Structures are given as structure tokens and as C-alpha cells.
Amino acid sequence: MVMNNMDSKDLSMPMGEKDNDNIDLMALVLVLVRGWKIIALMALLGFLIGFLYTRYVNPTFQSDALIQIEENTQGVEALGENISGLVKEETSKAETEAELIRSRMILEPVVDLLNLRTRLTDPNIGYIDRIKNNRIDTQINTPDSVSLNTGNGLVQIEQFDVAPEYLNQSFTLIRSATGFILSNGFDEFKGQLGQPHQFEGLNGQINITVTELPTDSYPINITKQTLKTTTDAINSTLSVEERGDQTSIIQLSMIGTNQQQITIILNQIVQSYVDQNQSRGSEETTKTLAFMETQIPALKEKLENSEALFNSFRKKYGTIDVGKEAELLLNEKSRIGEQLNDLKLKKADLTTYYTEEHPMVIQINEQLKVLNSRTQAIDNTVAGLPEIQREFLKLSEDTALNREIYLTLLKNYEQLKIVEAGQIGYARILDRPTSTFDAIAPNKLQIIMLTVLIGTMLGIILVLLKNLIRNVVKDPEHLEAKTGIPVIATIPRSPSISKLGKNKKNTDRMLAHVDHNGLSYEAIKSLRTNLIFGMPIGAVAGQSAKVILITGESPGVGKSFITANLAEVFSQLNKKILVIDGDMRLGELHKMFGMSQHEGLADYLLQDETGLIPVSEPQINTDISKLNLESFIQPTGMKHIDFISRGRQSHNPTSLLTGESFNHLMAELKKQYDYIVIDAPPILAASDAMVLGQHADKVLLVTKFNHSVEGQLVYAIKQMSRANVQVDGIILNDVRQSIINKYSYNYHYAYGHTQ
Structure with missing residues (x-):
């Protein structure tokens, strides 16, 4: 079968490069899933804020x-x-x-x-x-x-x-x-x-x-x-x-x-x-009526005077026959007179609202000027007529014009009075306000959903910031590349131990007792095998015990759990095992074995202060020293395993460990045991681990999956290196293999009895 070029390229491409984008996206999703508690808490907080807000504000x-x-x-x-x-x-x-x-x-x-x-x-x-x-x-x-x-x-x-x-x-x-x-x-x-x-x-x-x-x-x-x-x-x-x-x-x-x-x-x-x-709609009507009421009496009086003069003239001279030209001039002047009066009436009305400088007033003035000029021309023409004819035309014109103006104004006045009686505005109410008593706000469901959404988004931001700031240990390969120290064991979380951890009264954390068929126990055994074959050749061939120091970068990583269970699996090789709780400050290894912390390491090292053994003198009675040492070693009840507890509370444990008493102690213990496992304090909490590391054949650093901070782990290794103590391996503890923790590595399989 022949593969095409594209398939060849795909096969030749490293898997890590092909899946980088998917891994990064999956990593982001998994970070959010791991922080679901924070996201849920912020969403719940948003729900409470939204609910309280809807209760706090009045309905609108x-x-x-x-x-x-x-x-x-x-x-x-x-x-x-x-x-x-x-x-x-x-x-x-x-x-x-x-x-x-x-x-x-x-x-x-x-x-x-x-x-x-x-x-x-x-x-x-x-x-x-x-x-x-x-x-x-x-x-x-x-x-x-x-x-x-x-x-x-x-x-x-x-x-x-x-x-x-x-x-x-x-x-x-x-x-x-x-x-x-x-x-x-x-x-x-x-x-x-x-x-x-x-x-x-x-x-x-x-x-x-x-x-x-x-x-x-x-x-x-x-x-x-x-x-x-x-x-x-x-x-x-x-x-x-x-x-x-x-x-x-x-x-x-x-x-x-x-x-x-x-x-x-x-x-x-x-x-x-x-x-x-x-009120605004009737205002113009009211003002117009008021103007008309002032003009009607004056126009009536003017009409009566013109009629009296005309009648008197006719009575005196009788009827006068005006020629055709006089009739035309009279008609034209009459029309001009009507226009002049109309314009004067308009001007009088406009001047009640506007000044003489208003464009409409100026326009009327110009029209009046033109008509007056024409009237003057007609008058000049009429001046050539006989005096009686001129007088007749003048009186007849005045009477007709005054009658027309008076009757028109009187008619409009009466009509406007009727309009005023039924005057209405130009705004009409279609719908008056009514009370529905249906609140339009707050929309409780919408507000609560919005606050929950905001709370969820804030929770996501907090989780991402936390993950960005606190880069925890997850990937063994990345950890090896970062520190240069091999990860020699990954210890899966034991479900049985987790259940027991919820009950504070139960102190038994030995896998041999509660989870002897589990993956965690098999991982401890694999760690034992790794250590046996990784021991220096001289140490294996010699008669002195092999010393294994177990520490961590910070408290709570499970180093005491690893120490106790590692000692138990070494005892299965029919080797004499001694477990020392080297944490004289807060060590609790005695609880793993169900024993007392008294008469332990600190008590032994403080004997020079009580005067029981003059450890400062170079000549020491070996039998007396051995007799007193055995009184501090406690049998655990487990075959081949002895235990030295941390002892009384000491004010300066580091000074005790750097003294000659501890050197003599280690020299004596190496003669009696095959393996000595020391549980040391955290590196970043105290310098005791650096002192104890001088006596160890293997120094193991325990770190906790998805808990320990990568930067702290790297710094702890540097601190040991500065003290000329080489960390031989890292133990990744409490690894959880699940859909959430894609980066956990566990290659152990249950093989054998499941009951």
C-alpha cells in the first residue's frame, strides 16, 4: 500500500505540534472546570444580589x-x-x-x-x-x-x-x-x-x-x-x-x-x-373683536357724516349727470379707495402686534404710497371738471366707500362673535390617563438572570486570574523540564484514603490496611523498586543502612503519607526499617502509626541539657549510649518497622540537628537498620531539610498535584542546591485521573484480586 504525500506529512508531524491548539483550548476549558466552585459561588452571589435588589427597589x-x-x-x-x-x-x-x-x-x-x-x-x-x-x-x-x-x-x-x-x-x-x-x-x-x-x-x-x-x-x-x-x-x-x-x-x-x-x-x-x-386659540379672536369694537362707532359716525353732506349737496343742486370720463374716474378712484381702506385696516390690525419696522407693515406702507399716488393723479384729472361735478363725485365717493367699509366690518364682527362662542383649541384629548396597577419594573427574572450572568463572568475571570497568578503543578513532563529533576513516581489519589480523611477521628492512613489493591499502593511499590535500583552501588554493597530523606516544598503535600507507606512496602523485603519524624516543629508522623510523640528525636538530642548523657565528651560508653538510644526507638506493631517520633517541642531544632549528637545518632542507627526513612520539614518553612539532607543517600521532594505552586517548587530545589544537597527525584502526589484533569499521568493498572 502506498500512502499519499498528505498522509505522509501528517504522520511525520509530531503529535504535540498537531494538537497544540486543541490542547490549549482544552487546557482553558479544564481550568474553568477545575474552578467550578469559585464560578458557582460567584453565580450564587450574583443571584443573591439580584434577588435582594428586586426586593429593595420599589415597583415602577x-x-x-x-x-x-x-x-x-x-x-x-x-x-x-x-x-x-x-x-x-x-x-x-x-x-x-x-x-x-x-x-x-x-x-x-x-x-x-x-x-x-x-x-x-x-x-x-x-x-x-x-x-x-x-x-x-x-x-x-x-x-x-x-x-x-x-x-x-x-x-x-x-x-x-x-x-x-x-x-x-x-x-x-x-x-x-x-x-x-x-x-x-x-x-x-x-x-x-x-x-x-x-x-x-x-x-x-x-x-x-x-x-x-x-x-x-x-x-x-x-x-x-x-x-x-x-x-x-x-x-x-x-x-x-x-x-x-x-x-x-x-x-x-x-x-x-x-x-x-x-x-x-x-x-x-x-x-x-x-x-x-x-386660551391661546381664542386669544387672536378676542384681540380682533376688541379692535373691531373700537372701529365700528367711528366708521358709523363717518358714514353718517358723509351721507348728510351728500344729501345736502343733492338737495341744493339736484341730480348732476356725470360724463363717461367722470364715471370711469369715479369707478377707478372708488376701487382705489376700497383698496386703501383695506390696507389701512390691515395696517391698523398689524400694528397691534408688530412695530412699523415689520416687513409686512413696510410692504403695506409701500402699497399705500402707490395707491395714494394714483389717487392724486385722478384728483388732478378730476380738477379739470366743473366745480359742481367735482363736488358731486367727491361726496358720492365718500358715501359709497364709508358704507361699504362699515357694512363689511359689522358683518365680520357679528360672525366673529358667533365663532368666539364656540371657540375650541387645536389640541384634542384622545385617551386620558388610567391606572393599570401593573408594574413595568423591576423585571425580577431579567435582573436575576443578568446578575447571575455577571457573577458567572466575574467567577470565570477570577478563576483565570488565579490560574495565571498561581501556576500549580499538573504536568510531570513540564515539571521535569522546568526543574531538571526527574519525576520518579506519580501517586494517584486513593478513594479509600479520601473517605477516611473526612473522618478526623480515624488516623489510619496506611494503604496496606485500607487500600492494598488500589493504584496508590501499586504506585508506592513502584517507587520502592525505583529507589532500590537507583541507590548508589557503594551503598547497596556496604553494610550501613541506606538513608532516604523525604521532604516537600510546603506543608500539606502529603510527605508524611508517602514516608509511612514507603517504609511499609520496604518492610515487605524482610529488611529492618526505621522511620524518623525529623519535623521537630509540627511533625505528626506518630499519628500515622497510632503512637505517642513523646520520648522522641528532640528528647534524645536534648539529653546533654538534662545531663543524662554527656554527649559533648568524645569518650562515650557505647553500651550506655545504645541502651539509652533503644529507649527512644518505638516498635510500630508492623513487622520490621521501628519508629522515632519528633519528641518534645523544641525552640531551635536546626541547632540540634547540626550538633554532634545527631551525627552520633545517625552513625549508630545505620549499624542497626537496612533502611532509614526520614520525614523532614518543608524546605520553604524551615532549613532542617537542608541539614538532614547531608546524611541522606536519596533526597526525594514530594509535591501535590493541582495544589503545589510551580514557582515555589523550583525555588525549594534551588535552596537545597545552594546547601549542596542534590534532590534525586520528585514524587507527584494525589494525582487525579479524570476528565477534568487531563494532564494527570497514571500508568498503573489494577492487576490481581479486586476484593
Whole structure:
């Protein structure tokens, strides 16, 4: 079979290089899975915060209203082109009206009507109360009073007015035996319930009428806000916008913690706007009527005078036949006169609104100038007619013109009076505010889900930061490359030992007793084999014992567990084994064997201080020394294994280990045993391991899988190296082979009996 080039390349590529990306991604996932407890804790914390927040905040309600804005008014325009042309046409856009609704012109009447500047708060409600009650009562404003329900009763204020210096300043109201007490920290006033009072304070007058207060001296805070503060607060909860595109329908929405309160306020805002709108709509009609009322008597009088003069002239001279030219001039001048009067009427009306510099007024003045020039030309022409004809034309013209103006103005005046009687604004209420009592916020489920999500994300970040900062031991191959020391054994976690560890009363941690068929026990045996064949040749051939020192970089890595079980598997070779607890500070190896810590290593080394054995003298009676040494060696009850405990608490164990007593002790023990296993203190906790390492044939460093910090382990090895102690191997303890711990290595298989 012939393989193609691509297959050859794939096979020739190292597996590690092909799977780097997958391993990195899997490593990231496994880091998160290993930190599931932190992530779950942060998610639970987020859930609690979200739940408490939904209990803490008051429910938020909403009230809506709809207003239609008609583009054309129904006022002056209804009179037709004659009079509507005299008044400037106005159109109202929804965007402009929306901003108008937010103005103080609309809101101030609402604030005054509902006494919204008076604010009542209950200072006795704390954070716990808000969470426990899930909802806190807020004040209700009506035209008659301001009220607030409390746990001890009702607060009701009918009037509260203060001098400007007291605005936005909090007062305290307390019920007394005779009425109430009002104070602000400087002033204190006493009054009766249900009666109006006027107090004179340091900064001005205070007018207040208190109808009801809670019992038992329950304090209530009361504040008189400025108008701007109150309207700003209303605008912060009020939404005014056009519904749809170019629909001229405005939607008003108001939110708040009290459905009844926001419905009352929004209803008054709508009514205030409609009232203002109607007032603005009738304003132009009212002004036009007022102008007409001043002009009608003058025009009537002018008409009567012109008619009297004309009648008198006709009576005196009789009827005059005016020629064709005179008729044409008369007709033209008559038309010009009508135009002049129209323009004068327009100008008179416009000057009530604008000055002489307004473009429309200037335009009318220019038109008047042109017509006057034409009138002057006609007059010059007429001047050539006989005097009687001229007089006839003049009187006839004045009479006809004055009659036309008077009748037109009188007709429009009567029509405008009818319009004024039925005048309406161009804003129409489509929907008034109603109370639904359905809270729109908080969305409890959404908030809780969001806080849980945020908590989970924070948990993930913490796990990643922890993994970044605290690079724990996981991969034996990486550990060997990092330290240069071979990992001679990986000890899997024993399920049986883990179960026993939960019971603090059970101190038996010997694998031979609780898990003799487990992978952990087999791993200890493999470590024994590795050590036997790895011993120096001279040490194996000689008669003296082989000394194995077991230590760790930090406490809690399981070095005592390894020491005890390694000694047990060595004893199976029918060799005499001695186990020494070299940790004279916090050693607990005696618990592994179920023995006492007293009469141990520290006691033996301190004999020179008690005077039992003069170890400082070079001549030592060997028999006496041996006799005293045997009294410190305790049989463990396990075949071929003896034990020396740590002994009494010593203040300076390092000095004891560097003395001659310990050298003599080790020399004597090597003659009596085949293997001596010493459990040394952690390297980074004390320097004892460096001293004990001078007497060892093998120095083993125990580190704990997924617990020990890689940087600490490397530093511990450097510390031993500086003391001229070579670490011969690393034991990776408590390895867990699972889907979570992909980087754990365990090549042992249960072989033999499983029972």
C-alpha cells in the first residue's frame, strides 16, 4: 500500500505540534472546570444580589395619555378669506407642542394645584426594611392635602409654605402630647393638629397646617422644594413624544412608584395643556373683536357724516349727470379707495402686534404710497371738471366707500362673535390617563438572570486570574523540564484514603490496611523498586543502612503519607526499617502509626541539657549510649518497622540537628537498620531539610498535584542546591485521573484480586 504525500506529512508531524491548539483550548476549558466552585459561588452571589435588589427597589408603574394636534385652527379662518387674511396664520407641530408640555407654563399650574412642592419622607425606613417589605409607601398629592402612610399611622399636611431661605431644607415633624413639633435643627415650633399656624423663624415665615401625624413620637421629614426642582423631577419621569411619523398624535407617559400618584399628576398635566391651548386659540379672536369694537362707532359716525353732506349737496343742486370720463374716474378712484381702506385696516390690525419696522407693515406702507399716488393723479384729472361735478363725485365717493367699509366690518364682527362662542383649541384629548396597577419594573427574572450572568463572568475571570497568578503543578513532563529533576513516581489519589480523611477521628492512613489493591499502593511499590535500583552501588554493597530523606516544598503535600507507606512496602523485603519524624516543629508522623510523640528525636538530642548523657565528651560508653538510644526507638506493631517520633517541642531544632549528637545518632542507627526513612520539614518553612539532607543517600521532594505552586517548587530545589544537597527525584502526589484533569499521568493498572 502506498500512502499519499498528505498522509505522509501528517504522520511525520509530531503529535504535540498537531494538537497544540486543541490542547490549549482544552487546557482553558479544564481550568474553568477545575474552578467550578469559585464560578458557582460567584453565580450564587450574583443571584443573591439580584434577588435582594428586586426586593429593595420599589415597583415602577406607568400611566399613558394621547393628545391629537390639529394642524389648522377653527377660529378666525372659519370667517373666510376676508377676515382671516387680516390675521397671521399659525400652524402647530407635534414636536413643538411636545416641548411646550414640558415647560413650566404647563407644569406650574399642576404643581400648585396638587401641592407637589411639598415632599414627605419616612426616615425610619432602612435598607433591611425595604428588602423585608418589598415595597415602601410613597406620598399621595391631591388638591386638598399631601398624605403618606407609615408603619405607625397616617401623615396628612394641608398647607406648607416657607420663606425662600427655607426652600429645599428638610424639617422634622413629630407628634407631641398637645399637637406637633416642627424643627430643622435650629428652629423649633409647636402647634395644634388641624389648625393653621404661622411661625416666625430665623430665616422667615413658615405657614403650616398639619391634620394627622403618626403616634409614639414617630418622626417624619418634610421639605418645601423650589419650583425648578419640582418641575425637573416631573420632567425626569415624564416622556412626551410623537406617536408614529407625522401623525400629529402626542403620547405622554409618566413613570413612578405610586400608580395613583402618577395618574393624578399626568391627568392634571394633560388638562393644563388643553386649557392653555384653548386660551391661546381664542386669544387672536378676542384681540380682533376688541379692535373691531373700537372701529365700528367711528366708521358709523363717518358714514353718517358723509351721507348728510351728500344729501345736502343733492338737495341744493339736484341730480348732476356725470360724463363717461367722470364715471370711469369715479369707478377707478372708488376701487382705489376700497383698496386703501383695506390696507389701512390691515395696517391698523398689524400694528397691534408688530412695530412699523415689520416687513409686512413696510410692504403695506409701500402699497399705500402707490395707491395714494394714483389717487392724486385722478384728483388732478378730476380738477379739470366743473366745480359742481367735482363736488358731486367727491361726496358720492365718500358715501359709497364709508358704507361699504362699515357694512363689511359689522358683518365680520357679528360672525366673529358667533365663532368666539364656540371657540375650541387645536389640541384634542384622545385617551386620558388610567391606572393599570401593573408594574413595568423591576423585571425580577431579567435582573436575576443578568446578575447571575455577571457573577458567572466575574467567577470565570477570577478563576483565570488565579490560574495565571498561581501556576500549580499538573504536568510531570513540564515539571521535569522546568526543574531538571526527574519525576520518579506519580501517586494517584486513593478513594479509600479520601473517605477516611473526612473522618478526623480515624488516623489510619496506611494503604496496606485500607487500600492494598488500589493504584496508590501499586504506585508506592513502584517507587520502592525505583529507589532500590537507583541507590548508589557503594551503598547497596556496604553494610550501613541506606538513608532516604523525604521532604516537600510546603506543608500539606502529603510527605508524611508517602514516608509511612514507603517504609511499609520496604518492610515487605524482610529488611529492618526505621522511620524518623525529623519535623521537630509540627511533625505528626506518630499519628500515622497510632503512637505517642513523646520520648522522641528532640528528647534524645536534648539529653546533654538534662545531663543524662554527656554527649559533648568524645569518650562515650557505647553500651550506655545504645541502651539509652533503644529507649527512644518505638516498635510500630508492623513487622520490621521501628519508629522515632519528633519528641518534645523544641525552640531551635536546626541547632540540634547540626550538633554532634545527631551525627552520633545517625552513625549508630545505620549499624542497626537496612533502611532509614526520614520525614523532614518543608524546605520553604524551615532549613532542617537542608541539614538532614547531608546524611541522606536519596533526597526525594514530594509535591501535590493541582495544589503545589510551580514557582515555589523550583525555588525549594534551588535552596537545597545552594546547601549542596542534590534532590534525586520528585514524587507527584494525589494525582487525579479524570476528565477534568487531563494532564494527570497514571500508568498503573489494577492487576490481581479486586476484593
